[in-house]
Amino acid sequence: MFNLWLYHHYETDFKYLFRKQKADGHEGYSVTASRAQRLPPLSAEEIRSKSNMVPPVQVSPLIKTARWSALLIGLIYGKQRYDYLKPIAAEERRIEEEEKKLREEQERIYKQLSEANSDTILK
Amino acid sequence: MAQAVQKLVAKVPTLVGAAVNYSKPRLATFWYYARVELVPPTPAEIPKAISGFQDLLKGFQSGRLGQTTVRDALRNGLVATEVLMWFYIGEIIGKRGLIGYDV
Numbered sequence: 001m002f003n004l005w006l007y008h009h010y011e012t013d014f015k016y017l018f019r020k021q022k023a024d025g026h027e028g029y030s031v032t033a034s035r036a037q038r039l040p041p042l043s044a045e046e047i048r049s050k051s052n053m054v055p056p057v058q059v060s061p062l063i064k065t066a067r068w069s070a071l072l073i074g075l076i077y078g079k080q081r082y083d084y085l086k087p088i089a090a091e092e093r094r095i096e097e098e099e100k101k102l103r104e105e106q107e108r109i110y111k112q113l114s115e116a117n118s119d120t121i122l123k
Numbered sequence: 124m125a126q127a128v129q130k131l132v133a134k135v136p137t138l139v140g141a142a143v144n145y146s147k148p149r150l151a152t153f154w155y156y157a158r159v160e161l162v163p164p165t166p167a168e169i170p171k172a173i174s175g176f177q178d179l180l181k182g183f184q185s186g187r188l189g190q191t192t193v194r195d196a197l198r199n200g201l202v203a204t205e206v207l208m209w210f211y212i213g214e215i216i217g218k219r220g221l222i223g224y225d226v
Contacts, residue, residue, distance in 0.1 A: 044151035053152075056159035061168035062175035066206045068163045074213020082218045082226070089226035 047053075164172060182188050191199070218224050 044148040044155065047148055047152055048155070056156045059160055060175065061164050061172040062179075063202060063206065064162070064164040065169060065172035067209045070206050070210040071213040074210040074215075075217040076213075077210075078214035078217025080217075081214075082224050085224050086226045 179188075215221060
């Protein structure tokens with residue numbers, strides 16, 4: 001299913017990346033792009049015939065149905081769980097906001113009290 | 124610095140062209156295999172799948188599955204893992220996020 005791509009058709013000569021290529025008068029970098037343009041691109045059939053690619057395998061119907069039904073069930077499960085978790089998270093955020101407000105109110109009161117108590121003439 | 128950036132930007136269309144040239148036959152190869160191996164089952168194949176599953180159950184009940192070689196068992200385990208991964212891919216698509224639920 002995952003076929004190896006032919007890397008070696010476009011041989012990258014890395015030293016060309018750092019030296020000026022005198023033959024073409026190109027600059028040093030981006031030589032790989034110009035080399036890839038000068039070499040004719042391999043067609044799909046050439047790639048398949050040059051590498052040892054087997055013809056596509058006939059997958060059994062049981063595996064096919066299992067795969068695609070697993071995809072469908074996963075889709076439905078993901079959607080339902082998201083719909084279940086979303087209101088819970090919104091509720092938690094609301095509660096957090098309220099508690100934060102309460103806490104900040106208390107901290108403010110505490111700070112005011114401590115400032116009032118620590119008012120001395122020595123400051 | 125600005126000149127180097129300008130030269131790079133001027134080379135972008137050639138790079139894009141080279142990338143398209145490189146990827147077109149490989150995409151064609153991928154499509155050639157995907158059209159046979161990755162298609163969903165036709166409605167005619169579903170009864171065959173059900174009967175295949177029933178054969179599996181019968182084999183499990185009769186104890187035939189205990190006779191599989193380790194090599195076959197490993198191969199079947201790999202296939203089952205691949206089927207399980209499709210479930211997780213479906214879940215990723217359903218929750219519209221790659222990692223975790225974005226609530």
